[in-house]
Amino acid sequence: MIRVSAIRLTILAVLLTWPASFQWLAIANYNGPALIWFVLHQIYYLPLSWVGPPFFLADSEVQFFVQWPGRILTALIYGLLFWAVALVLDRRSKRKVSHVVESQLR
Numbered sequence: 001m002i003r004v005s006a007i008r009l010t011i012l013a014v015l016l017t018w019p020a021s022f023q024w025l026a027i028a029n030y031n032g033p034a035l036i037w038f039v040l041h042q043i044y045y046l047p048l049s050w051v052g053p054p055f056f057l058a059d060s061e062v063q064f065f066v067q068w069p070g071r072i073l074t075a076l077i078y079g080l081l082f083w084a085v086a087l088v089l090d091r092r093s094k095r096k097v098s099h100v101v102e103s104q105l106r
Contacts, residue, residue: 012082016075019044019066038062048074 022041045066049056055070066074 008082008086012079015078015082019071019074045070045074048077 019041022037022044025037042063045056045064048070049064051070051073052058053067055067055073057065057067059065
């Protein structure tokens with residue numbers, strides 16, 4: 001159980017820090033493949049970019065700018081989505097284990 005919790009915590013940490021790594025790489029490689037890192041950064045925020053101000057500001061050149069409230073909102077939504085998927089998977093695995101135990105008892 002501790003191993004599963006550690007794995008989930010690691011996945012959640014990667015999910016929440018994912019865009020920061022792309023932004024850092026875009027700054028570090030400004031002349032090189034910075035566009036690739038910028039596109040990956042924008043793809044991370046794209047599903048929630050329709051929310052608009054004060055979270056995201058529309059722009060004609062780069063689609064949108066991510067504001068700090070947008071970063072917090074996106075992390076919250078992705079965290080809740082991760083929690084919901086983990087909850088569903090836990091319930092499915094518990095249901096499978098209970099069916100196996102019942103069949104062995106018979």
